[in-house]
Amino acid sequence: MLHANLSRAPDxxxxxxATEPAREPAPERVPELRREQRLCTLxxxxxxxxxxxETVCRVRNVSSNGFMADICFAPAAGExxxxxxxxxxxxxxxxxxxxPGRFGAEFAQAxxxxxxxxxxxxxxxxxxxxxxxxxxxxxxxxxxxxxxRAAVVNISQTGLAAFAYDLAIPHGSRREVSIxxxxxxxxxxxxxxxxxxxxxxxxxxxxxxxxxxxxxxATALAAxxxxxxxxxxx
Numbered sequence: 001m002l003h004a005n006l007s008r009a010p011d012x013x014x015x016x017x018a019t020e021p022a023r024e025p026a027p028e029r030v031p032e033l034r035r036e037q038r039l040c041t042l043x044x045x046x047x048x049x050x051x052x053x054e055t056v057c058r059v060r061n062v063s064s065n066g067f068m069a070d071i072c073f074a075p076a077a078g079e080x081x082x083x084x085x086x087x088x089x090x091x092x093x094x095x096x097x098x099x100p101g102r103f104g105a106e107f108a109q110a111x112x113x114x115x116x117x118x119x120x121x122x123x124x125x126x127x128x129x130x131x132x133x134x135x136x137x138x139x140x141x142x143x144x145x146x147x148x149r150a151a152v153v154n155i156s157q158t159g160l161a162a163f164a165y166d167l168a169i170p171h172g173s174r175r176e177v178s179i180x181x182x183x184x185x186x187x188x189x190x191x192x193x194x195x196x197x198x199x200x201x202x203x204x205x206x207x208x209x210x211x212x213x214x215x216x217x218a219t220a221l222a223a224x225x226x227x228x229x230x231x232x233x234x
Contacts, residue, residue, distance in 0.1 A: 038201070039063050040113055042085075045157060045209055047130035049082040049090075050075045054132055055216050056157075058209050059085065065112050066106040071212040074103040081105060084130060086118060106141055129156035129206075134216060135223035141199070142178035143169055143191070152181065159189065159202040169194045177201060182232065183215055183222075 041061045047070065048057040057069040067083065075081055077098045083091045091104035137152035139162050148169070150162035155218070169175070175191040179201060191201040207215075223228070 016205040017147050021055065029205075038141075040117060041097070042117065044050050044085060045130060047132060048075075049084070050079060051210060053220055055220075056130060056209065059083070060102075062113070062116055064107075064110045064116070064194075066096070068102065068104045072101070072217050073099045074101060077103075085116065087130070091116065105173050118146060129158045131156050131161075132216060138182050140180040141167075141169075141201070142160070142180070143175065153198065155212070157203075157209065159200065159205045161198060161200050163198045165197050167197045169199055179203075181215075183218055184211070201222045 039061050040063065042059045044059050046059050046069070047058050048055055048069070051073070052073070055072060057071040059067050059069045061068050062085075069083075075095050075098060077095050079095045081093055081095060083093060085091075089109065092108040094108065095103050095105045097104045102210075120206055131154040133154050134152055137155070140150050140162065141148045141150060141162065146169075148164065148167055150164035150167050153163050159203040160179075169177075169191060177189050177191055179187040179189050181187065187203045188204045190204065192202050194200075
């Protein structure tokens with residue numbers, strides 16, 4: 001029976017020798033890296049830095065090598081951008097294609113997918129929506145019977161920080177306030193913190209991605225067109 005499983009083939013000298021039938025090659029093992037290269041659908045808001053300044057983008061999907069995102073005004077192909085999905089973690093990238101309202105970019109350096117999508121740089125930092133710093137943006141805050149005018153220090157979809165030298169709001173979290181950001185509809189919110197003329201306010205209803213993106217663009221455009229006397233000094 002053993003010989004029935006063997007075939008006869010001549011060796012280099014013409015002698016007949018027994019050979020085993022050809023075996024199929026073992027399947028190639030898939031590297032673990034492929035798991036990190038798979039596409040991940042996110043729909044997460046990120047901060048994007050480009051030659052036009054900073055704005056928000058909505059990352060539709062991401063891999064270890066790049067990402068695709070929605071944006072108010074897409075950067076041009078070949079442009080260098082920096083994506084921030086988690087606070088403090090910046091990912092330089094080059095735009096590979098661009099169309100109205102959307103673009104795709106390749107990271108300057110490949111990263112494990114888990115590192116890109118991890119919410120924060122440290123287990124001691126909680127995930128926060130990206131904070132953006134608008135130019136020449138102001139807000140009117142109504143608290144009880146007081147009307148206060150302040151500059152917007154930073155803003156996200158979930159809230160803002162504002163500052164004014166005479167911004168006197170009593171300490172104590174969760175105080176209800178009414179907010180009128182120049183260029184936006186009125187908002188309701190709650191005071192999260194107050195300290196030496198600065199306040200942090202959480203919106204009762206988060207801003208839409210489209211609303212925040214267009215407001216940032218309009219604010220930046222207004223700042224560019226403002227008279228020199230009204231422009232912030234560098």
